[in-house]
Structures are given as structure tokens and as C-alpha cells.
Amino acid sequence: RGLLFVGRCLQVVLRHDEYRLAFIKVGGPSTLLKVLASGQVNFQIQYQLMFCLRLLPFNPKFAQKMNKLGVIPILADILSDSVREEVTRIILAVFRVSRKV
Numbered sequence: 001r002g003l004l005f006v007g008r009c010l011q012v013v014l015r016h017d018e019y020r021l022a023f024i025k026v027g028g029p030s031t032l033l034k035v036l037a038s039g040q041v042n043f044q045i046q047y048q049l050m051f052c053l054r055l056l057p058f059n060p061k062f063a064q065k066m067n068k069l070g071v072i073p074i075l076a077d078i079l080s081d082s083v084r085e086e087v088t089r090i091i092l093a094v095f096r097v098s099r100k101v
Contacts (some may be wrong), residue, residue, distance in 0.1 A: 003041065007048030014055045024062050029053070029069055037074045043084040050075065050090045057097045066098050 010028075013019045023029070032049045035041060041049070053071060057063040071094070079091045
């Protein structure tokens, strides 16, 4: 339950650039990727964390680093195993945003 709450809070907070910058500075994106790569979270948490990843490239400083963090391979693995339409859609949205960078 705690991770679900944290995911929801991040979805709200990361809509603001000042908070995105602070989140990036403390290594938040790497933490999100570690949790996603663990494969031990349910689809709701996957969705929330990927939604957060989708918001981060709206900050140009992070957009350039996105591919260096290995976002695409981790999300591709989740996509290949996912049976939930919501997860598929958000992964494709992250791919779209990262491609525009």
C-alpha cells in the first residue's frame, strides 16, 4: 500500500518542473527504474511509476539523460510481459516522449 501511495503522490508532484528538477537531482529516476526492473510490483504500481517516467522528459535536462539510464530496455521487458492495456499504453507514451527528445 505504501508504494501505491508514493506512486500517486509522485504522479501529482512531478507535473511541476521545480519538483521534477529536485527529483532528478536526488536520483529519483534511477530508483523508479530499479523498482520497475525488479518485476515485483503489480500493474497499478507499474502504471504509476511509468506515468512518472513519462513526465520527466518534459524537463530538457532529464530528456537528454533518459536513454543513458536504460529506460527503454526496462520498459520493453515490461511491455513484452504485460497483459494490461493501461500498462501497454503508458509504455508507448513514454517511448513516444523519449523519441521526440
